[in-house]
Amino acid sequence: MKHMPMKHTPMKPLHRxxxxxxxxxxxxxxxxxxxxLRFTTWAGGDGLKLLQTLATEFGKKNPNINVEVxxxxxxxxxxxxxxxxxxxxxxxxxWVAERSAPAYMASKSLLDLSGYVKANSNMLISDxxxxxxxxxxxxxxxxxLPFSFSPVFMYYNKDLFQKAGIPTPSELLAQKKWxxxxxxxxxxxxxxxxxxxxxxxxLRLDPSNWAAGILAAMYSSGGDIFNKDLSTCQxxxxxxxxxxxxxxxxxxxxxxxxxxxxxxxxxxxLGMYADQVSYSGxxxxxxxxxxxxxxxxxxxxxHTLLGQAGYAVFSGxxxxxxxxxxxxxxxSAAIMKRTxxxxxxxxxxxxxxxxxxxxxxLIPAASLRAAVIKQVSGARALIVPANWxxxxxxxxxxxxRIFRPSANVKDELNQVCSEINPLLK
Amino acid sequence: xxxxxTPVPRTSSRPRKGGWESQWVGxxxxxxxxxxxxxxxxxxxxxxxxxxxxxxxxxxxPEWIGLGNYARMGTDREVLHSVWVTVLFVVMLVPTNIILAxxxxxxxxxxxxxxxxxxxxxxxxxxxxLVAWALVWRFVLQPDFGLVNVLLGKLGIQGxxxxxxxxxxxxxxxxxxxxxxxxxxxxxxxxxxQNVPAEVHEAAKIDGANSSQTFFxxxxxxxxxxxxxxxxxxxxxxxxSFAPIYVLTGxxxxxxxxxxxxxxxxxxxxxxxxxxxxxxxxxxxxLTLTWMQWQLRKRWVFYES
Numbered sequence: 001m002k003h004m005p006m007k008h009t010p011m012k013p014l015h016r017x018x019x020x021x022x023x024x025x026x027x028x029x030x031x032x033x034x035x036x037l038r039f040t041t042w043a044g045g046d047g048l049k050l051l052q053t054l055a056t057e058f059g060k061k062n063p064n065i066n067v068e069v070x071x072x073x074x075x076x077x078x079x080x081x082x083x084x085x086x087x088x089x090x091x092x093x094x095w096v097a098e099r100s101a102p103a104y105m106a107s108k109s110l111l112d113l114s115g116y117v118k119a120n121s122n123m124l125i126s127d128x129x130x131x132x133x134x135x136x137x138x139x140x141x142x143x144x145l146p147f148s149f150s151p152v153f154m155y156y157n158k159d160l161f162q163k164a165g166i167p168t169p170s171e172l173l174a175q176k177k178w179x180x181x182x183x184x185x186x187x188x189x190x191x192x193x194x195x196x197x198x199x200x201x202x203l204r205l206d207p208s209n210w211a212a213g214i215l216a217a218m219y220s221s222g223g224d225i226f227n228k229d230l231s232t233c234q235x236x237x238x239x240x241x242x243x244x245x246x247x248x249x250x251x252x253x254x255x256x257x258x259x260x261x262x263x264x265x266x267x268x269x270l271g272m273y274a275d276q277v278s279y280s281g282x283x284x285x286x287x288x289x290x291x292x293x294x295x296x297x298x299x300x301x302x303h304t305l306l307g308q309a310g311y312a313v314f315s316g317x318x319x320x321x322x323x324x325x326x327x328x329x330x331x332s333a334a335i336m337k338r339t340x341x342x343x344x345x346x347x348x349x350x351x352x353x354x355x356x357x358x359x360x361x362l363i364p365a366a367s368l369r370a371a372v373i374k375q376v377s378g379a380r381a382l383i384v385p386a387n388w389x390x391x392x393x394x395x396x397x398x399x400x401r402i403f404r405p406s407a408n409v410k411d412e413l414n415q416v417c418s419e420i421n422p423l424l425k
Numbered sequence: 426x427x428x429x430x431t432p433v434p435r436t437s438s439r440p441r442k443g444g445w446e447s448q449w450v451g452x453x454x455x456x457x458x459x460x461x462x463x464x465x466x467x468x469x470x471x472x473x474x475x476x477x478x479x480x481x482x483x484x485x486x487p488e489w490i491g492l493g494n495y496a497r498m499g500t501d502r503e504v505l506h507s508v509w510v511t512v513l514f515v516v517m518l519v520p521t522n523i524i525l526a527x528x529x530x531x532x533x534x535x536x537x538x539x540x541x542x543x544x545x546x547x548x549x550x551x552x553x554x555l556v557a558w559a560l561v562w563r564f565v566l567q568p569d570f571g572l573v574n575v576l577l578g579k580l581g582i583q584g585x586x587x588x589x590x591x592x593x594x595x596x597x598x599x600x601x602x603x604x605x606x607x608x609x610x611x612x613x614x615x616x617x618x619q620n621v622p623a624e625v626h627e628a629a630k631i632d633g634a635n636s637s638q639t640f641f642x643x644x645x646x647x648x649x650x651x652x653x654x655x656x657x658x659x660x661x662x663x664x665x666s667f668a669p670i671y672v673l674t675g676x677x678x679x680x681x682x683x684x685x686x687x688x689x690x691x692x693x694x695x696x697x698x699x700x701x702x703x704x705x706x707x708x709x710x711x712l713t714l715t716w717m718q719w720q721l722r723k724r725w726v727f728y729e730s
Contacts, residue, residue: 400590
């Protein structure tokens with residue numbers, strides 16, 4: 001068969017069309033001078049709807065700016081963002097989770113907002129709880145404005161407690177007996193009364209999120225993941241070992257689910273479960289009665305983990321000025337009052353207001369006051385190194401060995417530290 | 426399955442005339458696919474060896490380090506561990522799959538009622554999407570309330586935490602993957618078995634061969650080209666396994682094969698340079714193993730026709 005040489009002539013008209021199209025769109029863009037911003041979030045459902053409403057309101061106030069709110073699932077949020085930044089298609093602004101913030105700051109992916117914050121007195125930065133800002137400050141710079149200040153507390157299933165005939169955590173709290181020994185004993189009692197359920201756990205279904213629940217127990221017995229300046233691993237410190245040994249015992253006697261057991265608090269088969277306010281969204285249709293209490297206290301007092309997330313402007317943004325404006329709008333007291341329904345606000349003026357306490361239809365104000373507001377003062381934000389993904393992975397990889405019934409937890413955690421320490425150098 | 430050796434008559438739908446205009450139309454039709462293939466497939470493949478020569482941790486800019494990533498692999502405990510897990514995984518998966526598929530094909534190669542049902546039942550996992558398959562298994566293999574351990578409990582045996590305990594996790598993954606894929610190989614073997622001429626079997630019987638002699642000396646050699654093909658395809662498939670392992674165990678230590686390791690380096694640690702290097706390692710392993718098979722085939726594959 002004879003091959004015809006590929007001629008380029010037929011492509012020419014197409015080419016010309018394309019160029020004209022490009023020119024035309026460029027011309028219209030410059031005529032309107034409208035700035036389009038992309039704002040990323042991992043919010044879904046009502047939280048996302050609220051953000052979209054806020055973006056529309058902002059657009060009405062600033063007719064030259066249009067904000068597109070884009071939702072990316074949390075599990076792939078950092079992946080997508082990082083790849084987009086590297087590919088030169090970075091969003092302009094968006095949410096940043098506390099555990100990813102150091103990595104973004106280290107790679108200079110976040111813009112310093114301190115100039116704007118200082119120049120605008122209505123930002124009222126002093127209204128933010130000091131603990132809420134530590135993560136976002138570096139030197140004199142402010143690299144994000146927190147919108148969520150969410151301590152981890154304990155959800156408990158009232159029905160399972162009633163069936164076991166033991167005092168509830170709320171009752172124990174009132175008697176000042178709500179400590180980790182009581183947590184462990186209650187879990188065992190629940191398991192005994194309801195063999196098809198579990199008493200409670202400090203771990204999450206997703207092993208890579210182990211820190212979320214067990215850190216509170218570590219803090220309360222004097223343990224931690226790192227030392228203060230993040231230069232040494234503290235996973236083998238006495239307090240940490242105690243917390244892990246407790247979970248090992250509970251898994252061994254069956255009062256806590258083993259790794260990989262697909263049981264959730266919302267299923268009604270888990271007596272106690274540590275999580276944040278946002279988890280209550282999954283409990284709107286459950287058949288059992290539940291309530292919340294602060295995390296138990298331990299030998300070194302009562303401490304919990306403070307989950308945080310902030311608004312940031314990405315340095316890849318082509319419109320940093322407008323993006324900063326939008327972030328400032330979202331952080332203003334008036335708007336934070338509205339987002340507080342989903343995220344406990346870091347602005348003290350809102351956190352302590354009655355409007356906030358009555359904002360969650362599922363949790364009574366008294367419980368919210370005890371579990372959220374009172375806990376905030378003793379809560380700690382988790383500050384991690386930029387390579388947290390690698391460090392976290394070491395713990396996840398060793399988790400099965402740590403919780404094995406026959407394991408010497410101290411030895412296993414020594415091993416974990418011997419793997420983590422080189423990563424901190 | 427019957428095979429038909431008479432050539433299929435071709436309907437000549439290709440226009441003989443029309444010259445380059447009609448060719449352009451054809452090209453336009455395949456253009457969207459070609460663009461996709463080039464941008465999303467061929468481009469990245471060509472970029473990977475180049476990327477592997479850079480220290481490129483997203484979102485920072487790449488830095489040239491030559492063969493640094495490859496040197497790092499030699500001392501990286503995680504990667505060396507992954508190589509070992511991959512070896513175990515392949516050694517368990519490929520022979521199990523092939524032997525089981527062959528056994529099932531032999532069982533189903535007799536004429537009996539209801540065989541259609543068994544063939545369908547064994548083949549049906551092949552059409553289930555892998556991730557859905559793995560998700561179901563994650564529930565079946567739960568430590569306390571999973572189906573497997575509940576049934577074992579009825580027999581008085583306390584089952585292990587299948588997907589998390591070190592030796593069991595890899596075994597569980599292999600079993601789950603073998604059940605998913607064995608139907609395909611079984612079907613291929615069934616086709617090959619039915620292709621073995623009846624006269625040959627008859628001749629073997631007349632010569633006094635018993636059934637195992639007939640199988641090992643006559644049937645198996647005659648279907649060796651098929652076995653060869655399935656071994657290679659299964660081997661490559663095994664080395665490529667990622668999604669089911671990730672869904673089942675999250676790529677824990679016990680099951681962190683090289684593919685999982687590559688994904689972790691690339692999309693968890695964002696170390697794209699190193700992940701590119703690892704993908705070359707996987708490619709080289711596949712190439713070497715296939716090449717070795719190809720060399721060995723002269724020893725054991727029987728080609729007559």
